[in-house]
Amino acid sequence: MDLTATTTIRKPASEVYAFWRDLRNLPAFMAHLEQVRTTGDRTSHWVAAAPFGKDVEWDAEIIDETPAEKVAWRSTGDADVPNAGTVQFVPAPDGVSTEVYVSLVYEIPGGAVGKAVAKYFGEEPHQQLDDDLRRLKQVLETGEVVRSDGAPWGKRARKEFPQRPAQPLSDAELEKGADA
Amino acid sequence: MRANTWAGRNKVEVRDVPDPKILNSRDAIVRITSTAICGSDLHLVDGYVPTMQDGDVMGHEFMGEVIEVGSGVPGDKLRVGDRVVVPFPIACGACAACAAELYSCCENTNPNAGIAEKMFGHPVAGIFGYSHLTGGFAGGQAQYARVPFADVGPLKIESDLTDEQVLFLSDILPTGYMGADMCDIQPSDVVAVWGAGPVGQFAMDSARLLGAAKVIAIDKEPYRLRMAEQAGHTPVNFDDVDVRSTLLELTGGRGPDKCIDAVGLEATHGSAHIAAYDRVKQAVRAETDRPHALRQAILSCRSGGVVSVIGVYGGLLDKFPAGAWMNRSLTLRTGQCHVQRYMKPLLQRIERGELDPARIITHTLPLDEAERGFDIFKNKQDNCEKVVLKP
Numbered sequence: 001m002d003l004t005a006t007t008t009i010r011k012p013a014s015e016v017y018a019f020w021r022d023l024r025n026l027p028a029f030m031a032h033l034e035q036v037r038t039t040g041d042r043t044s045h046w047v048a049a050a051p052f053g054k055d056v057e058w059d060a061e062i063i064d065e066t067p068a069e070k071v072a073w074r075s076t077g078d079a080d081v082p083n084a085g086t087v088q089f090v091p092a093p094d095g096v097s098t099e100v101y102v103s104l105v106y107e108i109p110g111g112a113v114g115k116a117v118a119k120y121f122g123e124e125p126h127q128q129l130d131d132d133l134r135r136l137k138q139v140l141e142t143g144e145v146v147r148s149d150g151a152p153w154g155k156r157a158r159k160e161f162p163q164r165p166a167q168p169l170s171d172a173e174l175e176k177g178a179d180a
Numbered sequence: 181m182r183a184n185t186w187a188g189r190n191k192v193e194v195r196d197v198p199d200p201k202i203l204n205s206r207d208a209i210v211r212i213t214s215t216a217i218c219g220s221d222l223h224l225v226d227g228y229v230p231t232m233q234d235g236d237v238m239g240h241e242f243m244g245e246v247i248e249v250g251s252g253v254p255g256d257k258l259r260v261g262d263r264v265v266v267p268f269p270i271a272c273g274a275c276a277a278c279a280a281e282l283y284s285c286c287e288n289t290n291p292n293a294g295i296a297e298k299m300f301g302h303p304v305a306g307i308f309g310y311s312h313l314t315g316g317f318a319g320g321q322a323q324y325a326r327v328p329f330a331d332v333g334p335l336k337i338e339s340d341l342t343d344e345q346v347l348f349l350s351d352i353l354p355t356g357y358m359g360a361d362m363c364d365i366q367p368s369d370v371v372a373v374w375g376a377g378p379v380g381q382f383a384m385d386s387a388r389l390l391g392a393a394k395v396i397a398i399d400k401e402p403y404r405l406r407m408a409e410q411a412g413h414t415p416v417n418f419d420d421v422d423v424r425s426t427l428l429e430l431t432g433g434r435g436p437d438k439c440i441d442a443v444g445l446e447a448t449h450g451s452a453h454i455a456a457y458d459r460v461k462q463a464v465r466a467e468t469d470r471p472h473a474l475r476q477a478i479l480s481c482r483s484g485g486v487v488s489v490i491g492v493y494g495g496l497l498d499k500f501p502a503g504a505w506m507n508r509s510l511t512l513r514t515g516q517c518h519v520q521r522y523m524k525p526l527l528q529r530i531e532r533g534e535l536d537p538a539r540i541i542t543h544t545l546p547l548d549e550a551e552r553g554f555d556i557f558k559n560k561q562d563n564c565e566k567v568v569l570k571p
């Protein structure tokens with residue numbers, strides 16, 4: 001499965017690149033990621049979140065990078081869901097902002113993991129990546145992922161509508177968090 | 181706390197709901213001292229804006245006292261104890277739209293941007309108490325509200341103006357003003373305003389303030405037209421006369437130079453069969469909006485004029501007079517109000533006595549009587565123009 005998405009962020013390319021190049025930041029805005037750990041200069045270990053299929057983890061390496069312009073990576077070894085990605089940063093015509101072009105490739109296997117991944121992406125797989133980039137923009141432009149009463153859990157708010165009513169959360173709901 | 185909630189089509193209900201809490205670091209919690217019912221709330225209650233849910237706290241026109249601020253709100257911007265008016269669009273202050281002062285198109289404040297994008301092509305900002313399409317934010321017809329990006333939106337009131345004098349800076353005063361502002365008014369202009377509701381009244385006052393030679397008010401409610409007339413505007417009742425020919429008579433045959441639609445998608449029509457045509461189409465969802473006022477504004481406006489639309493449209497409409505618009509070089513301008521752009525200058529105009537927003541308030545009720553407030557405002561009972569609720 002090939003996915004592409006793009007957004008424009010009102011920050012210089014060097015800053016957007018630096019945020020992305022520190023791969024540990026990816027789970028802050030990419031819904032399917034639980035954690036990314038750096039294991040070396042160009043190597044890292046990725047853990048996917050539950051909806052992506054339990055216990056899906058893989059190692060990855062950066063295969064190409066140019067500061068302020070580009071990062072490319074791919075999974076290594078026998079990943080359950082072999083995948084690769086490229087992100088390019090292009091100065092926007094306004095002279096202030098950066099255009100971000102992301103492309104991801106997943107080799108979706110058969111079996112339970114494949115099913116879980118397919119279910120996660122649903123009928124409009126690119127929507128997930130669009131939403132990921134919207135959150136990246138929020139984090140870089142405003143400092144955090146924006147929450148509302150109807151969609152209080154940031155990147156975990158995957159269900160669009162109906163959602164919880166637009167009314168303040170109770171203490172119990174707040175305590176239970178996104179998994180309630 | 182007590183809050184007025186959406187309880188299905190044609191029904192609001194004041195209920196007990198949890199108190200709001202800080203969810204993002206740039207949030208503040210405001211204890212609400214005054215809040216109002218808006219024509220936009222009627223569109224929600226009448227069921228013309230999709231993605232409302234049972235239990236949604238309504239209200240986007242409110243002010244009060246800051247009782248808590250998040251760790252990301254700088255003290256020189258906002259502190260506990262500040263008295264603030266809160267603008268209805270939630271804006272981040274940092275995106276390209278905010279940088280261009282297009283606050284109601286903020287690119288970051290709508291967590292449901294994906295839904296809005298499907299409907300509108302591109303997303304719109306978060307709005308308090310205004311459906312999940314605009315973010316699912318609890319509104320301000322309540323005792324307390326959570327205000328995101330509290331360091332960007334809220335306007336501090338440091339003088340001793342009453343709530344009634346400044347409350348409408350949250351929405352309808354800037355909205356009416358933007359309606360006139362978009363007309364690029366010249367001293368020779370005759371400006372016609374469709375709708376003598378609260379938004380229309382402020383559009384008329386603003387048009388005069390910006391130098392219009394004459395301001396015409398079009399509606400069918402005699403008491404609303406009287407209110408406009410008392411403020412110095414020329415009334416036209418569309419139930420009694422043909423609007424287009426009356427406008428020609430009032431302008432020496434030219435037609436108004438600038439036309440403002442302050443009615444929106446629930447317009448009624450003097451001619452029963454046209455009204456019925458659009459009502460049926462709206463009921464079967466073949467068209468979502470009833471655009472009588474907009475059509476009439478476009479057909480009435482003089483060639484080369486401006487039609488400025490501040491009445492709200494939600495979806496699709498039928499029989500849009502594209503021929504008149506195109507062939508007669510009309511300019512169409514519109515938008516949800518970029519309230520943050522206008523709050524400070526309008527506060528100064530209120531302080532200088534150039535605008536008297538309190539003139540439109542006809543009813544002040546306790547929050548617990550919100551349901552009755554909606555009723556009389558919607559059904560134009562008891563000469564109701566604007567309802568202020570006190571939590």
Ligand SMILES: NC(=O)c1ccc[n+]([C@@H]2O[C@H](COP(=O)([O-])OP(=O)(O)OC[C@H]3O[C@@H](n4cnc5c(N)ncnc54)[C@H](O)[C@@H]3O)[C@@H](O)[C@H]2O)c1
Nearest residue numbers: 219220355375377378379443444447448490491492516517
């Ligand atoms: N653009 C914005 O940011 C913004 C902000 C606030 C409100 N609004 C919108 O402005 C509009 C007016 O709001 P309001 O609070 O004054 O509402 P309102 O319902 O009190 O006023 C609407 C008025 O229009 C009159 N009307 C109906 N059909 C008409 C027609 N064909 N010709 C002339 N008048 C007609 C009604 O009799 C009524 O007096 C609504 O659509 C509301 O959603 C827009």
Ligand SMILES: [Zn+2]
Nearest residue numbers: 218220241351
């Ligand atoms: Zn309003």
Ligand SMILES: [Zn+2]
Nearest residue numbers: 272275278286
């Ligand atoms: Zn913004």
